[in-house]
Amino acid sequence: MSRGTANPVLPFSVTTHPKIRSRAVSSAAEAAGAAKIVRMPLYICGAGGVGREALDAALAAALDVTAFLDDARAGEKVRGLPVLRPADVHAGDYLVGIAAPTARARLSRILDDLGLRAVTLVHPRAVISPETTLAEGSLIQANAHVSSSVTVGPHVQVHYNATIGHDTRLDARVSVYPGANVSGNVHLCADATVGSGAIVLQGLTVGPGAFVGAGAVVTRDVPADTTVVGSPARPLRRD
Numbered sequence: 001m002s003r004g005t006a007n008p009v010l011p012f013s014v015t016t017h018p019k020i021r022s023r024a025v026s027s028a029a030e031a032a033g034a035a036k037i038v039r040m041p042l043y044i045c046g047a048g049g050v051g052r053e054a055l056d057a058a059l060a061a062a063l064d065v066t067a068f069l070d071d072a073r074a075g076e077k078v079r080g081l082p083v084l085r086p087a088d089v090h091a092g093d094y095l096v097g098i099a100a101p102t103a104r105a106r107l108s109r110i111l112d113d114l115g116l117r118a119v120t121l122v123h124p125r126a127v128i129s130p131e132t133t134l135a136e137g138s139l140i141q142a143n144a145h146v147s148s149s150v151t152v153g154p155h156v157q158v159h160y161n162a163t164i165g166h167d168t169r170l171d172a173r174v175s176v177y178p179g180a181n182v183s184g185n186v187h188l189c190a191d192a193t194v195g196s197g198a199i200v201l202q203g204l205t206v207g208p209g210a211f212v213g214a215g216a217v218v219t220r221d222v223p224a225d226t227t228v229v230g231s232p233a234r235p236l237r238r239d
Contacts, residue, residue: 041066041092042119045107047078050157051097054139055079057123066092069111086110093119095139096155101173101191101209104155108137118154126158129166147184162194165202177214189224198233 047068118137125142137155147166165184175193183202192206195214207224217231227236
């Protein structure tokens with residue numbers, strides 16, 4: 001991970017691993033000491049594709065994951081970990097590893113109400129540049145590059161090989177899929193998704209709940225709840 005990272009992983013709990021630095025921990029020595037005192041269980045909510053990829057990031061960062069949380073697969077084992085129902089846990093840290101923003105919103109509310117605390121997970125091979133802030137619950141995957149002075153909101157996902165340009169703002173539950181390129185000074189509003197290999201040009205806004213299709217090139221603002229495709233990107237016609 002880039003040395004420019006101010007907070008590679010930002011738990012709301014006390015630091016749970018020496019490689020994690022929270023806002024309250026200022027040195028590696030303090031982090032190591034905190035790790036000896038407190039080790040909260042870490043749960044990944046969602047045992048599907050994104051959840052398993054989140055597990056990959058946790059393992060790469062030498063973090064122990066306690067279990068997956070997934071009502072549909074409760075009682076199973078996935079990648080050697082038990083799958084529990086969210087209602088069965090009442091303490092610990094969590095990350096929602098589910099692609100759909102609406103599911104992330106619903107499940108994060110449930111887990112917050114149960115007393116769990118969202119953490120941000122950054123793969124060690126991601127680059128987070130200086131003056132960038134990462135809110136709780138976000139997932140930054142391998143080879144993603146988040147440039148200078150970017151604001152990443154809660155429960156955001158930036159996937160493999162995606163790039164986020166300087167001064168861009170990603171609001172709550174934004175998804176940037178693998179290989180997408182978001183230029184500088186862009187605003188991705190809450191629940192917006194940028195598909196695999198898509199490009200969003202400098203200074204544009206992608207509205208709340210909008211979806212940029214795979215490979216699209218966005219050259220103008222995208223209205224809320226609109227799907228755009230193609231190059232240049234146009235609203236998808238639904239005949």
